[in-house]
Amino acid sequence: MKTFLIYGANGYTGELITRFAVERGMKPILAGRNAEKIESLAKQYDMPFRVFGLDDKEKLDAELREVEFVLHCAGPFSLTSKTMVEACLRNKKHYLDITGEIAVFEAMARLDKKANEAGIMIMPGVGFDVVPSDCLAKHLKDTLPGATNLTLAFYGMGRISHGTQATMTMNVGKGGAIRKNGEITSVPAAYKTREIDFGEVKKTGVTIPWGDVSTAFYSTGIPNIEVYTVMPASNLKMLKLSRYIGWLLATKPAQNYLQKQIPTGGPNDKERAQGKTYLWGEVTDEKGNKVESRLQGMEGYTMTALTALKIAEKILDGNFCTGFQTPAKCYGADLILEIEGVERADS
Numbered sequence: 001m002k003t004f005l006i007y008g009a010n011g012y013t014g015e016l017i018t019r020f021a022v023e024r025g026m027k028p029i030l031a032g033r034n035a036e037k038i039e040s041l042a043k044q045y046d047m048p049f050r051v052f053g054l055d056d057k058e059k060l061d062a063e064l065r066e067v068e069f070v071l072h073c074a075g076p077f078s079l080t081s082k083t084m085v086e087a088c089l090r091n092k093k094h095y096l097d098i099t100g101e102i103a104v105f106e107a108m109a110r111l112d113k114k115a116n117e118a119g120i121m122i123m124p125g126v127g128f129d130v131v132p133s134d135c136l137a138k139h140l141k142d143t144l145p146g147a148t149n150l151t152l153a154f155y156g157m158g159r160i161s162h163g164t165q166a167t168m169t170m171n172v173g174k175g176g177a178i179r180k181n182g183e184i185t186s187v188p189a190a191y192k193t194r195e196i197d198f199g200e201v202k203k204t205g206v207t208i209p210w211g212d213v214s215t216a217f218y219s220t221g222i223p224n225i226e227v228y229t230v231m232p233a234s235n236l237k238m239l240k241l242s243r244y245i246g247w248l249l250a251t252k253p254a255q256n257y258l259q260k261q262i263p264t265g266g267p268n269d270k271e272r273a274q275g276k277t278y279l280w281g282e283v284t285d286e287k288g289n290k291v292e293s294r295l296q297g298m299e300g301y302t303m304t305a306l307t308a309l310k311i312a313e314k315i316l317d318g319n320f321c322t323g324f325q326t327p328a329k330c331y332g333a334d335l336i337l338e339i340e341g342v343e344r345a346d347s
């Protein structure tokens with residue numbers, strides 16, 4: 001029976017993906033570096049398990065030989081993805097992860113040729129960041145093929161998990177990013193704000209360096225990309241303040257302190273069930289044409305588990321594209337509509 005490895009299965013998102021996979025009758029191998037946690041999780045779900053650190057190259061290679069692909073859930077991915085993707089290239093196994101970090105997407109894009117030579121698919125970002133927004137971007141580009149500018153926005157992630165907060169904290173002080181004339185360009189944190197009409201709700205959005213600044217370019221070829229999110233006024237104030245004190249927050253002692261303050265876990269089942277996400281996107285071309293579209297769906301971590309497993313199922317069925325891929329580039333703009341409960345509306 002074809003199987004796959006969930007590495008970092010004991011993390012908040014890894015565990016949620018594991019639970020959903022079991023509910024779907026899938027039988028992944030659960031893996032991670034913490035023997036006690038991985039063993040107890042495997043017992044709970046009656047799943048096979050392996051314990052190894054990413055520094056154990058021999059074990060990593062041996063475990064990869066057993067599977068079709070890895071669904072890498074151990075982030076921050078700027079610290080863990082290089083080792084895992086290199087092992088996938090060595091062993092000719094597909095690589096999926098749930099990163100949202102621009103630098104990681106760009107590093108993966110540079111591996112396109114090697115992935116093609118190995119006959120594998122490298123697809124980072126199979127979670128909330130970037131599956132729905134990537135599909136929305138591709139849908140907009142398909143509707144207005146001459147588009148030169150893409151603006152995306154999302155709202156409603158709800159409470160965030162330990163790993164998401166750890167990744168955001170690690171990147172504090174690095175400022176923002178947009179894509180301009182095809183190049184990823186640094187901009188100040190909270191560079192721009194604007195009103196966003198999500199359909200059911202209107203909110204003020206603020207630019208953030210979300211994964212699509214990297215990925216939407218590969219999915220659509222659109223050279224100018226901005227991504228907005230909605231955040232409470234207090235967070236927006238802090239983000240603007242980080243322009244001035246970001247360097248201090250990025251120092252080792254400050255990072256050690258801040259990382260220790262982050263609570264473990266993430267939204268519980270009730271919070272996830274009550275959560276909802278809204279996405280909006282707009283493309284324009286040089287002739288002044290404009291197309292808008294919106295997506296609505298479930299809470300962000302639930303969507304992450306559903307989209308990651310949807311792509312996992314496709315690979316197990318032999319449906320994959322070799323090389324560096326984004327979700328919509330390989331599977332098309334309607335991939336997100338395969339997730340029950342997600343709706344798209346054009347205007």
Ligand SMILES: NC(=O)c1ccc[n+]([C@@H]2O[C@H](COP(=O)([O-])OP(=O)(O)OC[C@H]3O[C@@H](n4cnc5c(N)ncnc54)[C@H](OP(=O)(O)O)[C@@H]3O)[C@@H](O)[C@H]2O)c1
Pocket residue numbers: 008009010011012013014032033034037053054073074075076077079080098099100125126127128129130161162163164165166167265266301304
């Ligand atoms: N794209 C998306 O939409 C999306 C959605 C959800 C999460 N994420 C990202 O996914 C990552 C995980 O988030 P989370 O909240 O699930 O995190 P978490 O609860 O903190 O779990 C992190 C997992 O990664 C493992 N890990 C971390 N560093 C490692 C290393 N150097 N070597 C081996 N294992 C390591 C941890 O193992 P130990 O327990 O042994 O420390 C744990 O299993 C974060 O980067 C987050 O931003 C992205």
